[in-house]
Every structure is written in C-alpha cells, then in structure tokens.
Amino acid sequence: MWMYLGLLAALFLGLHNLCKKHAVQGNEAFPVLLGTVSSGFIFIAVFYVLSIFYPEYAESKGYNFQVITWQQHxxxxxxxxIMAASWLLAYQALKHLPITIVTPIRSAGPFFTFIGAIVIYRESPNFYQWIGFFLIIFSVMLYSKIGKKEGIIFKRNKWIFAIIGATFLGASSGLYDKFLIQNLSLNPQTLQFWFCLYTILILLIILSITWFPYAEKRKAFKFRWTIIAVGILLQAADYFYFKALQDPDALIMLLSAIKRSQIIIAVVVGGFIFKEHNKRKKLVPLAGIMIGVFLILYS
Known part of the structure; x- marks a missing residue:
C-alpha cells in the first residue's frame, strides 16, 4: 500500500513542479516561495481549526491533530x-534554468537518500536496487551534456550548484522525515501544520532583510494563481508521502525513488508547455531514470 501512496505523492509533485515553474518565471523567487508555503499552510490550517471546534467529526474523517511536546517542536x-534552505536554492535555480534540466537533477535525490538509508537506517539494497540507483545517476549525467547545448555549462553555472545543493538538502530532509514519522510518532497532518508555520516564520525573517526593505523588488513581484496551486499541491503530495512513511515496512530509499516518477510530467508535459529545447534528446536519459525507478520497484 505504501508504494501506491508514494505514486500518488509523485503525481501531485509533478503537477506542483509545473505550477512552480510558471510561478517563478520572470518573478521574484523568495516572495513566491513565501506565498506558496503560506497558501499551503492556510489549506492545512482549515482542517486544524475544524479539529478544534469539531474534534469528533475531525477524528472520524482522519485529520485529528496531536498535542506535541516542546522537544518535538x-x-x-x-x-x-533544512527545507527552507533547500527551497530557497531550488526556486532561484528554477527561475534561471529550464525545467527539463532542473527536474532530472533533482531526480538524483534518491541517490543521496539511498546512501543515508544504508548508513543511518541500515536498509539493505539488493543487486537490482544498486543497478537502478546508479542508472539514475548516469542518466542525470547525460542531462548535463544536453544542457550544454542550451548554453548551460554545468561546471560554470552557479544555478547548477544551487540545484545540486537543494537536492542534497531535500534528500537529508527525506531521511529526517522517517525519524519524525516513525521514531517520534507524528501523524502527517500534525507534522505538515507545524512545519509550514515554522517555515513561514523563517522565510519572513529572511525576506525582512532581502526583500521587504527594497521598493523596487516589491514592485517587481507578480502575483499568479499558480502560487496558490503550488502550496496546495505540495500539501497533498506531502500528505500521501507521510502516510506512506507511517507504514513500518516502508523503505525510505524506495519511496524516494518512486517519488521521482514525477519527472514524466515535468519533462514531457512541461517541455511542451514552456516550449523548451531538445525535448526528444531528453527522452533518452528520462527513459534511463524511469528504468532505474522500475528496477527499484521490481526488486
């Protein structure tokens, strides 16, 4: 069951990435990020308020919120x-790079999760899992060669390093999620509510230094409906992902890889919507990544 929940998370993440690309195009990345997190928080906060005034109804529908300790906070x-830093880097990179380059690099996240799962959680990969993960990494390397044809030199482009840093931090957060869900016994909605609230506070501190004091930057910001869509889609993806992690048999290394099937939407659909170049050539490493994911599922 947890694998199907992972696929649902991948579906919503793919749609989330398309909306995110539209939201940041020609826009200020930091306020867009604040807007997306805030819209997601408002979405989950509606259920939080309902659980306060109608606790029995909320519990019957499965969205009861836990009372947690200061240590859990x-x-x-x-x-x-961790995620605020990852998103700040990712949004800036997405603003300056094609989605068909950014998303496949983000697909290397399972490799970092894979290493962490072995070292921290003692998850044991088999032969097919090894092949699958290294096939994903090799495919991402092929994307770098295609990127050069679009004027993106991976070694000299700072936004490439930004998206790699974002990927590493995101993978670290994924490993940390298993600890929060299984070791601390937090349910998905409780974790989502407080995580969004604290992320908003962190972003407000950053924007009070980098954005709010500057009138020109404030005027350059354009509100788009996709900002709201990004927040809601991310909450839906996180909910199914956290539900999957509640299963004691769930393997974080496999869940991380399953989530990367979102790249079908980003590369195939996104490539046509944003009219990006070399779409056919990008299908070759895309196939490599998908075969890698299949090998992990098959194993």
Missing amino acids: GFIIIKSA
Whole structure:
C-alpha cells in the first residue's frame, strides 16, 4: 500500500513542479516561495481549526491533530530550516534554468537518500536496487551534456550548484522525515501544520532583510494563481508521502525513488508547455531514470 501512496505523492509533485515553474518565471523567487508555503499552510490550517471546534467529526474523517511536546517542536523546526534552505536554492535555480534540466537533477535525490538509508537506517539494497540507483545517476549525467547545448555549462553555472545543493538538502530532509514519522510518532497532518508555520516564520525573517526593505523588488513581484496551486499541491503530495512513511515496512530509499516518477510530467508535459529545447534528446536519459525507478520497484 505504501508504494501506491508514494505514486500518488509523485503525481501531485509533478503537477506542483509545473505550477512552480510558471510561478517563478520572470518573478521574484523568495516572495513566491513565501506565498506558496503560506497558501499551503492556510489549506492545512482549515482542517486544524475544524479539529478544534469539531474534534469528533475531525477524528472520524482522519485529520485529528496531536498535542506535541516542546522537544518535538524543536525537531520540526530543524526540518523547517533544512527545507527552507533547500527551497530557497531550488526556486532561484528554477527561475534561471529550464525545467527539463532542473527536474532530472533533482531526480538524483534518491541517490543521496539511498546512501543515508544504508548508513543511518541500515536498509539493505539488493543487486537490482544498486543497478537502478546508479542508472539514475548516469542518466542525470547525460542531462548535463544536453544542457550544454542550451548554453548551460554545468561546471560554470552557479544555478547548477544551487540545484545540486537543494537536492542534497531535500534528500537529508527525506531521511529526517522517517525519524519524525516513525521514531517520534507524528501523524502527517500534525507534522505538515507545524512545519509550514515554522517555515513561514523563517522565510519572513529572511525576506525582512532581502526583500521587504527594497521598493523596487516589491514592485517587481507578480502575483499568479499558480502560487496558490503550488502550496496546495505540495500539501497533498506531502500528505500521501507521510502516510506512506507511517507504514513500518516502508523503505525510505524506495519511496524516494518512486517519488521521482514525477519527472514524466515535468519533462514531457512541461517541455511542451514552456516550449523548451531538445525535448526528444531528453527522452533518452528520462527513459534511463524511469528504468532505474522500475528496477527499484521490481526488486
């Protein structure tokens, strides 16, 4: 069951990435990020308010919120800091790079999760899993060669390093999620609510230094409906992902790889919507990544 929940998370993540690309195009990345997180928080906060006034109804529908300790709050703040840094890097990179380059690099996330799962959680990969993960990494390397034809030199482009950093931090957060869900016994909605709240506070501090004081930057910001869509789609994806992690048999290395099937939407659909170049050539490494994901599922 947890694998199907992972596929649902991948579906919503793919749609989320398309909306995110539209939201940041020619726009200020940091306020867009604040807007997306805030819209997601408002979405989940509606259920939080309902659980306060109608606790029995909320519990019957499965969205009861836990009362957590200060120590648990501290652990959630750490996750918020990790993901805030990851998103800040990712949004800036997405603003300056094609979605058909950014998304496949993000697909290397399972490799970092794979290493962490072995070292931290002692998850044991088999022969097919090894092949699948290294096939994903090799395919991402092929994307770098295609990127050069679009004027993107991976070694000299700072946004490439930004998206790699974002990918590493995102993978670290994925490993941390398993600890929060299974070791601290946090349910998905509780984790989502407090995580969004603390992330908003962190972003407000950053924007009060980098964006709010500058009138020109504020005027350059354009509100788009996709900002709201990004927040809601991300909450839906996270909910199914966290539900999958609640299963004691769930393997974080496999869940991380399954989520990367979102690239079908980003590369195939996104490539046509945003009219990006070399779409056919990008299908070759895309196939490599999908075969890698299949090998992991097959194993």
